[in-house]
Amino acid sequence: MTNALLEVEHLSKSYGGVHAVEDVSFRLFAGEMLALIGPNGAGKSTCFNMVGGQIPVGAGRIRITGRDTIGLSPRQIFRLGVGRTFQVAQVFKSMTVRENVETVFASRDGGLGFLGRAGSAHRTAAEEVLALTGMAEFAKRPCADMAYGDVKRLELAMALANDPKLLLMDEPAAGMAPLERVELMALTARIARERQIGVLFTEHDMDVVFAHADRMMVLNRGRLIAEGAPETVRRDPQVRAVYLGEGLVYDQAAAARRADA
């Protein structure tokens, strides 16, 4: 097996008395779609934020492409080849779609990328990324005029502009219509496989997770309670009890109401 892109060992983080993440270990490989799921407050965002450098690690170790990232800033982690999308899309609304992608290249070059030859090289590179994500026709549109689903696709394009080896996607499909969610993740999975990008994503929509994850991990109260192929995780009794079983509980309640009627 090839070396892991991302290696997380005994990762922990507490807030006061709350163990948000406790002793979490896992690895992610090139071209792999790895889903991190769990109920609200399980610690998913805290994990993402430690891997991305947005919050300091409490304890444990993180290596990205073999490099220890503890103490690195989000910008230093970005430069290691890490792309990131957020629950609420983070784009510049006053700019056009293409300008948003150009800001990623400019940022990589220290903020001078809009000038001269660098600016025109970035425009070409931005257009390539937009074509890759099916956004070419939107290039000149102001972001403020875009539908939310297209803004999320733009955010994916911006994450890809850094030519990432690792993509961190915190609820990428939140706020999107069901069909758009499936399409966004299908697009992500296709690009990840073609470019051998490792994707760590969290998602509440189980249709999206089961359709696209190669492997799944389940967090509950900060601890990993299951890990493996989607079908194995789906059948795990502990997982069904804390998370996937919610639907079953609902069904039972509905059945009881019907029986009473």
Ligand SMILES: Nc1ncnc2c1ncn2[C@@H]1O[C@H](COP(=O)(O)OP(=O)(O)OP(=O)(O)O)[C@@H](O)[C@H]1O
């Ligand atoms: N900055 C903070 N200060 C105090 N407690 C926090 C902080 N951030 C997270 N927590 C707590 O840590 C736990 C894990 O939160 P986290 O946001 O990581 O969960 P999550 O799985 O991403 O939830 P959701 O699915 O709702 O986004 C929760 O109990 C939360 O209240």
